[in-house]
Amino acid sequence: MWRVFLCILGRDITLAMRRRTDVLTTLFFFVIVVSLFPLGVGTEKQILRILGPGVVWVAALLASMLALERLFAADYEDGTLEQMLMTPQPLALLVLAKVTAHWLLTGLPLVAIAPLVGMQYHLDDTAVVTMVLALLVGTPILSLLGAIGAALTLGLRGGGILLSLLILPLYIPVLVYGAGAVTVSAIDFADTQPYFSLMGAFLLLALIFSPLAAAAALRISME
């Protein structure tokens, strides 16, 4: 069964590596959004330190959401998705593989660039470490939840805007606890534990249920 998972994963990553600009576009979208805020609200150190965690999370939410449209779209257009639906392999597993590839290509780069963004906002080392860890736990949740929305809006007119309307409300808990962890780490790093526990719980729940829901959504969209 894992052979299928690795096969899809490898295929999606190879495809993305052939068109590297797509990956970079998401990353630079994230960097640009984060860089816009100091220009808008003023560059005072104190304000930026307070705003930093929230802005980084909101930007990560938007970046991962914008990339979601591509999750199934290409396969839908060239008919690959239809073939996938007909394979005897469990569809949820295929979806999980696609989501994993999506996260490796859009979520992980955000995590990697987060320390750089932390410098723009004068965050101290503890905050940066917390932010990277929180993004590491949080961005997979975004990809997993987003897959449901991407599957539901497959091939619809105005899919992108609609997707944001469906998915952003579900992202809110991740935003609250992800940004909360960074804020709390300013007082004491040990205080962040409940935030990480909750995010870990979200991640496990999403890992189990959202491939199933996304698979069901794909079947609805494709019938």
Add this chain to the structure above:
Amino acid sequence: MSIFRYAAPSAFYPLAGRMIPWFAAIAAASILIGLYWGFFQTPAQLGGTNPQKEYYRIIFVHVPAAWMSMWLYLVLAVWSAVGLVFNTRLSFMMARAAAPTGAIFTFLALWTGAFWGRPSWGTYWDWDPRLTSELILFFLYIGYIALHSAIDDARRADRASALLAIVGLVMLPVIFWSINCPDPNQCAALHQRSDLSQMEPNIFWAMMIMTFGFWMYSFAAVFLRVRGIILSREADSAWVRGLVEGKA
């Protein structure tokens, strides 16, 4: 003859038509009684050292609306699940018809809450957990309606938005229990506790009657809307054509 006969839109359509006046009348009567009771038969102020004056009476609209907003989401999700499991057309239509009423009640709860918040908290809006989660509920309703309207094919629209409604159901317990803030030091929980047993009996009953009235109103409104949906969906069927020709 069983009750499942009414799962057919053509059988439910006249039944709903006969029930609407009853639900509407009961709704109007209980809302009137509830408002009268709430405005004239309850104490003029609430609380001990820092009493709430007349403005507390907005809870007679606010709390029932908030309850109905959550209840109707549950109704929406249950009809969606029934539709997905048993593949019944009417279930999806009921879910679709419940959504706008639920969204209206959510908006009403937020709106009245803002007006109550101004005199008592000194602000229209605060990021209290319950306010925030009620706002999320509003977004969920809007998302459901938007997804349903974006898909032209009725069958796909029904099933896709049903799935979305069920996914959104995970937020409902969060909203319901958001009164108990996880960390009391972090959030100044403005909805501190909800304990029906500590309420003044007159206030309690006025609120319950209002809730009942809102509930009956929901029945009437949803049935009215579902009748419209049935007609537009079944426009090509023989019984609808017969209905139109009979009236014309």
